[in-house]
Amino acid sequence: MRTGEPLPAVGDVLASLATGLWRYDAAAGLVTLDAEAARLVGLPAEPTTLTEAGIRARFHPVDWNEVDGVVQLALAEGTIAEVRMRIMDAHGRVVRMVRSRSKPSIDPGTGEYELVGTLQEVTEPSAAAARSPITGDWRRSREAFLLDAGRALAEARSTEEVLRVAAGLSMPGFSPDGLAVFGAEGDRLTVIGHHGHKPGDEGPFTHMSLDTDYPAAEVVRTGRAVYLSSPEEYRGRYPVSWPLAAPFGRRSWAFLPLTVAGRTMGAWMAGFKHPVTFTPDERSVLTTVARMLAQALSRAGAAETERELTDGLQRSMLPTLGPQIPGMTVAARYVPTGGGLQVGGDWYDMIQLPGGTSRTKSGGGRFALTIGDVQGHDVRAAGLMGQLRIALRAYAAEGHRPDAVLSRASRFLYGMTYGDNDADQRFATCLYVEVDPATGTLEIARAGHPDPAIRTADRTVLMRPTAGGMPLGIDPDADYPTTRLVLEPGETMLICTDGLIETGGHDLDTGWRRLRRILEEHDGDMEELADALVQAVHGPSSHHATGPLTDRREDDIAVLLLCRVGEGCGCGDTVTVRPTVRRTALTVAQAEHERVAVARQQLRELLHDWSSAEQVDSAVLLVSEMLTNVLVHTDTDALLVAEVTGDHDSPNGTGGTGGRRMRVEVTDASDDLPHKRHPGELASSGRGLVLMEILADAWGVDPRGEGKSIWFELYEEPAKEDEEDEGD
Template identity: 70%
Template sequence: MRTKDLLAAIATGLWRWDDATGRVSLDAEAARLLGLPAEPVELGEAAIRSRFHPVDFAEINGVVQLAVSERTLAEARLRVVDTRGRVLRTVRSRSRPMKADGGFVLVGTLQEVPEPQPGTGSAHTPVTGDWRRSREAFLLDAGRALAEARSTAEVLRVAAGLSMPGFTPDGLAVFGIEGDRISVIGHHGHKHGDERPFTEMTLSTDYPAAEVIRTGRAIYLPNPDAYLERYPTAWPLAARFDRVSWAFLPLINAGRTIGAWMAGFNHPVTFTPDERSVLTTVARMLAQALARASAQESQHELSVGLQRSMMPTVQPDIPGMTVAARYVPTGGGLEVGGDWYDMIPLPSGRIALVIGDVQGHDVRAAGLMGQLRIALRAYASEGHHPDAVLSRASRFLSGINETVQGADPRFATCLYIEVDPATGLLDIARAGHPDPAIRMNDGTMLVRPTSGGLPLGIDPDTDYPTTRLVLEPGETMMVCTDGLIETGGHDLETGWARLREIIERHDDGEGAEGLERLADELVQAVHGPSSHHRTGPLIDRREDDIAVLLLSREGGSCGVGTGGRMPRQPVRRTVLTVAQAEPERIGEARRQVRDVLHDWADPDQVDSAVLMVSEMVTNVLLHTDGDALLIAEISGERGGRRIRVDVADGSDELPHRRSPGELASSGRGLMLMELLAGAWGVDPRGDGKSTWFELYEDAGAGGADGPSVPGSAGVPGPEASGGPAGPSGGPEESVPELA
């Protein structure tokens, strides 16, 4: 009997599909099964497509491609339909694809699949629509979950939780490559230590995973006999897990085999084409997820290495002072940017604290930051003053910008602070950077305005004036980059308000421990808890780099005690210089007074204090040749506190009362002092004078109920040209700044 006659007797037809020409040849039985006349015929691909259910035909290409890659048979169940789309029968196609020029040639058989009888096992086996819909939903969910996994551990957790439609593995293992050996990246469904025998294998070992990595082809073992027959040497290692079916698939990314995936089953799996297709798709997604996670982890490791190499370790043993610092890189990419801090021992025995931010969040910004940090260290170590250090650094960065071809110039903000640990004296030069903030003895935070120039690298001839402040015993200075202030959609004003709340509610600890805790609280308030305490970056996405540096001077009354109660009320004090050349700083003087009085009981008294300060400072700038030194100090228990404000100048001319006309624009300063102050006066000094006033919290607005004490220099006479001058309007909003 001929082969054709034998196949016809068992209702099996032959077909040949040439993908390159798009022609399909059918014998008589194959034609009959497809609803055509029972005679040999050659048709085009479109005519054959019309004989199959569209959902089933769409999957043939995937099944064939899978068989081509695995060099196995292509099996598929296909529903045959008539011209009206009604299902006539279901056929099983079994064929072996062979590569050919321009495509493949498929040669195989078609055989009718009998309808399952009710009550039989096969009646419950999903073979078409429902199973395919479940598979598609599973693959969508698996793809989404694997795409969102950001680390190797997360990828393995997702893989372990995959519940495949109809056949769920109870054991998984992912193998990698280390030189000429295989490694176990992770596993599920095994006890700890079960992976050890597999970590000693070379790639030449007669073990399924090793062969898959060598050849790049999947291996399916549907039963223990198949495993034992093909891998007798490795069988004892697998037998102890009591599984009955195994699938080993290559993990291929960008055309390169990066490992193997083992799925073990405790129930028989025949590995039909549909099941193999699911496993192959999962393996492909798993390989991409592992490669992506590996790249991110490599970048993270590189960024941490760069971060640790660029960020110095601050000295914890400065006499009388404590320092804490944090650096948190931006999320994504190499996680490196242009923010930095530094601490430099100076030839004078002082310490320089530096914090800065190079424009950008990329490798170039990190490289420029490293160069600029080294340059600043060199200039500081030569003994230059703060203004000279920044001027030289600006010329250095401008020179780099000029020599880099085809790249946009970069600038950098910087704050340079020379610290005298013995006295707490701070000499500050600022290049476009946020001002420092001081946490005073009673826990109040004030942003301290400082003079400044343009960011580094913009104008090589920019001058950087120096501001001198004193860090009192028990006070803490914070300097930071704008990432700490503006993250989360904040601007400078709302960002500082957020930080003020954190700093003022912080409970101090003992020395360095309390300062380290404050540094953590500042970072965590912006980004949440870090999984890498102090040494590593946070794991969430970040908008900008963060660098923060804290300096605390020991002594004094250090903050809030247990339960937020003050053991004793320290003095709250702020000092500000307003130079003749900087009349715009009168507005800063008003803001400083408002900040000092932020918790004062009577808002009218706050407005009065702001108005009197504006009058006093404006008078110095108008009627003397020197600068105005403002000192505001609050003392006493809350509810009964006193604020004393002194404005000193270099003129020895005492003010006296004047009688301004109705339309006069000046001459009402002393009248305001008498009306608004609880006490006021003028104290002569060897190098000038100090005009002062006091307000009392329990006296109410206007100061009428407080002590009425004229100045210690005697009762001022009529106002002269050296007296207070300026408008006599209401609170701050009605007091114009000098132009």
């Protein structure tokens, strides 16, 4: 070409280099090809315009499916979109391979992108290059790598675990030897974690200003990736920060934005000891990993913030047990669900009460134990639980009796939750126990909560039915009657929320049977017993009342144990000795006929290890007759007291062949003494004393100053199986 002559046309130059020119209009869905581009795709060598479907038919479908991802990546990074594609003939055979390079641009009016690029034939790779980025083998290994990486990052639960997974990623064909994750706090760059560096290497990069001439800072500022293929390129583009990177001896670097929901939260640096050209395939892999890494770090950060909030809520809401009570031992556990904030509506508390004659300098006066469950397992439930717990403390501190404390608490919760928003109405179950350590007296009020259980000194576990009312917050005028029990020396009371009973697919009956076995078999102290009860539901765990649990639970669990020190109790330095007395008591009011069934169940529990099943059935029948007689023939309430005395393996001294004696006594305030009658065959009553005479080993009726008591005794006999064995 002579000096001063005009430059040749661009199309002529490209045609002389066997390079075609094409243009894609996304809005119209049309592709325009010049003559050389048409020839390369297998069409006549003349300018033509094709639809998107028409041009797609000329390429291998696998290659065509990757075009959009490469273009989107180039748009995001502001770089050239480069792809290699196989041209197919009408019979589905590959006739040549071409390389397309284009610069995408966005139409601000329509938001669609437009591509103008070149098309050039390239040589098919040889077998020796079978693992280069353009082959199907590499594509398959890349897809397998991304699947594995995505699965591993999705399972990481903490920032430390995410960084460990990222450090262990082995990228197909080009694995970095050094990684760093940068975050942003205000206008400063921070180092979240790194791999492939010595401790302390992160020092110069920590708290670096985002305005610094450093690639990671630029990525955080702009949200665009930076690829540096050589030290010369690094030094030329970032001369100020190059001295910080030079000592690491790397040859190539990739800095990618960590973006979540359109916000750049940091940057990821991958450094290589060997030169990397960062082809579109390599950039695609790095970009995909960066996106997965950003999502994983975001999830881990949210989970860690949640756990920190959970720990703070637990520390602020869960009480510590009060001062040591002379003659009593208290143990408690709280286990959250593990879901959400791991804080639900369950709670327990120990409240020192004012006044009382048994107060000592060591804090041994009257106190209250309360346990409850607010409906729900969310922040709302946790907030209501904290407020309700404070209200109960306030009412108890004013000196109110248990029934008054629950009545006021019910009105308080009703006023808080029953308003205009019916969808957010809540209720709570609660058990309130006022304890006098000097006498072991328990005054119990119950609001829809499970009854307490008592473990006697000889490890017999008895459910203690108590009078109760509706859950708190349903009826502001509800009444809560009280039940008085006495905790004898060596006995332990268990109160808990229903999570301890029903977790694991159990209902109230099967759940209590599971807990009964633990209570009967455990010989440790109260802390060990509390652990055993929780472990029976969820397995071994070192997390106690205020420790977080991360594995998911079905329901919250709150447990309180109260032991009155004595022989047979593992709550002190007392010697474990099996006592010779086992006792239960129950009041049956005139309007509470259903408590006759409760009395039968109580008696069976008291006699759970009695040798003769026939004697147990006889005792249950006689108790039914005695209680029914009081309810039908008098206007007073009945008091049932049943006790077992003696040792199982010693003679009872009364002519029986067993070792123990059972005595059952029913007392009422009526002066009318029962008389033995001779009922006819069709009579519906009058058989009580007849049965007593037939079934009891001894019985009697004793007048009292006011009222009377009727009693019977049974002496333990060997079980039927034992008698048959002896006969053989």
